[in-house]
Amino acid sequence: xxxLDRMRQHKGWLKWSLALVCLAFVxxxxxxxxQQAPEVAxxxxxxxxxxxxxxxxxGEFRSIYxxxxxxxxxxSGGEITSEILQSMGIDRQLLQQMIDEYAALxxxxxxxxxxxxxxxxxxxxxxxxxxxxxxxxGEEAYLQLLRVQQPPTSPAQFEENxxxxxxxxxxxxxxxxxxxxxxxxxxxxxVNRNEQVRVSAISFRADDFRExxxxxxxxxxxxxxxxxxxxxxPEKRRLRFVLIDVPALKASFTPSDLDIQSYYDNNLNRYTExxxxxxxxxxxxxxxxxxxxxQTRAEAIVAEARAGADFAELAREHSEDVATKELGGDLGxxxxxxxxxxxxxxxxxxxxxxxxxxxxxxxxxxxxxATEKTGGVSQSLAEVRASIVDLLKQESADARASALxxxxxxxxxxAADLDTAASRRSLEPQESAFAAPGEPILGLGFSSExxxxxxxxxxxxxxxxxxxxxxxAFVTVTxxxxxxxxxxxxxxxxxxxxxIRRKAFVAAQARAAEVVTLLEPAADVEFEPxxxxxxxxxxxxxxxxRGTAIPGVGLNAAVEAAAFALPVxxxxxxxxxxNTAVVLRVLERQEASDEGFETARETLRTQLISERQSxxxxxxxxxxxxxxxxxxxxxxxxxAVV
Numbered sequence: 001x002x003x004l005d006r007m008r009q010h011k012g013w014l015k016w017s018l019a020l021v022c023l024a025f026v027x028x029x030x031x032x033x034x035q036q037a038p039e040v041a042x043x044x045x046x047x048x049x050x051x052x053x054x055x056x057x058x059g060e061f062r063s064i065y066x067x068x069x070x071x072x073x074x075x076s077g078g079e080i081t082s083e084i085l086q087s088m089g090i091d092r093q094l095l096q097q098m099i100d101e102y103a104a105l106x107x108x109x110x111x112x113x114x115x116x117x118x119x120x121x122x123x124x125x126x127x128x129x130x131x132x133x134x135x136x137x138g139e140e141a142y143l144q145l146l147r148v149q150q151p152p153t154s155p156a157q158f159e160e161n162x163x164x165x166x167x168x169x170x171x172x173x174x175x176x177x178x179x180x181x182x183x184x185x186x187x188x189x190x191v192n193r194n195e196q197v198r199v200s201a202i203s204f205r206a207d208d209f210r211e212x213x214x215x216x217x218x219x220x221x222x223x224x225x226x227x228x229x230x231x232x233x234p235e236k237r238r239l240r241f242v243l244i245d246v247p248a249l250k251a252s253f254t255p256s257d258l259d260i261q262s263y264y265d266n267n268l269n270r271y272t273e274x275x276x277x278x279x280x281x282x283x284x285x286x287x288x289x290x291x292x293x294x295q296t297r298a299e300a301i302v303a304e305a306r307a308g309a310d311f312a313e314l315a316r317e318h319s320e321d322v323a324t325k326e327l328g329g330d331l332g333x334x335x336x337x338x339x340x341x342x343x344x345x346x347x348x349x350x351x352x353x354x355x356x357x358x359x360x361x362x363x364x365x366x367x368x369x370a371t372e373k374t375g376g377v378s379q380s381l382a383e384v385r386a387s388i389v390d391l392l393k394q395e396s397a398d399a400r401a402s403a404l405x406x407x408x409x410x411x412x413x414x415a416a417d418l419d420t421a422a423s424r425r426s427l428e429p430q431e432s433a434f435a436a437p438g439e440p441i442l443g444l445g446f447s448s449e450x451x452x453x454x455x456x457x458x459x460x461x462x463x464x465x466x467x468x469x470x471x472x473a474f475v476t477v478t479x480x481x482x483x484x485x486x487x488x489x490x491x492x493x494x495x496x497x498x499x500i501r502r503k504a505f506v507a508a509q510a511r512a513a514e515v516v517t518l519l520e521p522a523a524d525v526e527f528e529p530x531x532x533x534x535x536x537x538x539x540x541x542x543x544x545x546r547g548t549a550i551p552g553v554g555l556n557a558a559v560e561a562a563a564f565a566l567p568v569x570x571x572x573x574x575x576x577x578x579n580t581a582v583v584l585r586v587l588e589r590q591e592a593s594d595e596g597f598e599t600a601r602e603t604l605r606t607q608l609i610s611e612r613q614s615x616x617x618x619x620x621x622x623x624x625x626x627x628x629x630x631x632x633x634x635x636x637x638x639x640a641v642v
Contacts, residue, residue, distance in 0.1 A: 048640055049095065050631040051102035056095075058640045065094055065641060082641065091641045099630060100621065105164060107624045108171040115166045120159050123166060144362050175620050176613035186605055187597060194592035196543040199563050199584050200527060201552045202515060202536050206579040209507035215499035223499055224488045231491050236434035237454050238479035239441060240415070242422040242464075243430065244404050246471035250397035260388050264381045271379040278372040279347050280311055280329035283321035285364040298358035298365040305355050311369045320364070329369070343368065398639070405465035405472035405635075415460050415476040434481050445469045449634060467634050505579055512574035512581035519585065520571045527571075527585050543590055553582055 044059030068090065072080040085091060125136040130145070137145075146153045181189075224231075264271070282301055284294050301318055305311050312328025319325045339347065343366055346359040350370035359366045381388075404425065411421045422429050432442045437455055440446040445468060453463040457477045464474030488495070515536065522530045531538045539552030546564065549555050556577045562584055566572055572584040 046633070046636045046639075048633055048636045049099055050629060051099050052106040052628040052630075054102050054106065056098055056102065058636050061095060061098060061637075062640050064098065065091060068094060086641055091637075095632070095637065099632075100625075101164075101168065103625045103628055103630070104168055104171055104621060106628060107621070108167045111171070111174070113167055113170045113174070115163050115170070119166060120162050123162055124159070141362060172613075172617050176617050179609055179612050179616060181605055181608050181612070186601065186608065189608060190597045190600060190604055191592045192546055194545065194596060195564065196545055196590040197563050197586055198541055198543050198588040199550065199586050200531075200538050200540045201550055201559070202512075202531060202538055202583045203552050204508040204512045204515075204574075204581045204583075206501060206505040206508045209504040209511070210500055213500045213503045213507070215496040215503075219499045220492060220495045221488070223495055223502075224491075228485050231494065232483055232485055234436045235455070235483045236436045236481040237477050238434045238481075239432045239444075239450075239454055239475045240418070240478045241430055241432065241444060241473050241475040242408075242418055242427050243444065243468065243473045244401045244408075244427070244465070244471045246397045246401045249400050249471075250393045253393050253396045253400075255389055255392040255396070259392060260385060261381065263388050263392060264384065268378060271384050273375040273377050275348060275376040276333055276372075276374050277347060277370060278333045279331050279350075280315060280369045280371055281321070281324070281331060281343070281347075282311075282315045282319040282329050282367040283324075283364050284318070284366075285320045294365050295358060295360075298367055301367050302355060302358060305367065305369070311355070330371075333372075401471050402635070402639070408474060409465055412462055412464065412474055415462055415478075418462055418474055418476055421474075431478065434479065444473060444475075447473075450475060465635065467638050472635070501579070505581075508579075509574055509576065509581045512583050515583055516571055516573060519583070523569070527587075540587070543588065553577070553580075556582075559584065 044057065044062070046058045047055045048058050048061050049056040069080070069082055069085060072085065124130060124142070130137050130142055132141075136142075143155060146155060146158055282298075284298050284301075286294065297318070301314055305314055312330075315327075315329030316325060319329055321329070324330055334344075334347070340361045340363075342359055342361045346356045346366075347368050347370060350356055350368065350373070352370050352373040354370055356366070356368040359368060408421045408425070412418055419429055430443045432444065435441050435451075437451050441450060441454075444450055447466065447468040449466050450468055450473065453466055454475060454477060457463055457475075459477045459480065462474055462476045465472035466475065515531075515534070518534060519527060519530055528538050528540065537552070539550075541551050544550065544563075546560060547555070550559055550563065553559050558577060559575050559582050562572045562575050563586060566584065566586045568586050568589050570586060572582075574581040574583060576582075
């Protein structure tokens, strides 16, 4: 199964947490945590979302988005693209998490929570990333570790992130620390999770009973009179709109050879296979007493290794890197951004099999061997020309569409302005048919934002620019069709089908009740043979816990409740599930053990309290957010994920 398959199956898992402080500093490996965001249409300082008094910019969101995209691509070997993340809604989830964090900070400020400089200092010096042998590495090493991030991080920026993180922790603790769980609730939850039953199920689907059923005119008339409102046609609206067609703009633009060459030269890293390097090293740690002696030792090791000595044996004998010493100094496969700059530059400058001169870093002197080296090959311009042309055409189209939309927005106030502004730019106003909420709009396709705006406008008002699948649009309402119940003749076919469906469900229930009478006296060993003899399909399960699909039924709360409530050997009354009636027989029950509960008690208590705290905090913040002005600029959002 590919990484992409797993992502599709576990979309819930994909909602990654946006922890404000997630720097994994170590003293040899120093990964970059934010990649420089490439240019996008629109300014990086454009406001993407307003949360109370705070603003989330395109640049701020894009840094987080690209970080997550890079993480997915690293895990999937490049299989995950930006388009795939967007199709799965990851971009919207990330934005929502950022909005949630800003809202939480606003709530913390409202409640008066503050974090002192001393508390920030205490947290920083306690982070494992800034400790060596259980002690803080010192101010100079701390600043150096911040400087080697890509891009470098200032102490003020990092400490502000720590302040925000502590503030959020303090808010959540204040809101949820009162939550506990009683021993009775704890034991009941343990039983719910561990009790098991084995059942036989017989399902009677309404569709299997449709044959021979009819719906006469009286049946149809009675259903129409009884449930006419079930067939209500909702309000519909007709729109007049002007669409800025981005695909058409794209098709009309041809980038010059100079533009194509310039883009290729400036983005060569995009078309270059990453260099992968497997390396080993010998580390001699810095000595305050005699740095020169450490350097001399390193030079001697270099000479010995270049003379043919086994590098792995030299590492086991001399290296002071506990993590790699017994591995013969093997660092494994490394990529750009994983090592301190001094070590990284020296390692990647080596050819395969070459040994470096002594390299001095923050933590000592290294001797490096490049054991395997691959990649670093660039695709030619001819190979990638078509993709660059397409990208430049798209960028031009997006920029031109955005500029057109901005200019038209300044001119349009009334429906008459809409036609005038369109005419100046040779754009043709179009008219849609009547459409209800949730229906595609002829000429615009499906756009939830257009639908939302259209059903809020009064006739003659104009909204826009609104993002649609084809490009920005300006819309005005030219007609409103009130909701109505269609005459019987118009929906007669639907009514007849619904009559037959209801009769079939009644027949399924009646047959299920007959089977209960037939099977109720049968002992466990006779239940299935008796059912089979009656021509019934029986699905028998293995031992099941709550939340597990029952064979022939699937996941259904009513059926599950009956399965765990019935005594062993008893047959249920018909259980109605949608258009199916189910008959159950409980064959075996395995109770949750007291011994297991005692073993799992405290772990389960911690888990349940954490779950309840998370649920309460989420509900609390949803209510808190209703008191804040939260506004999202969808046009800026569309630009941010290009």
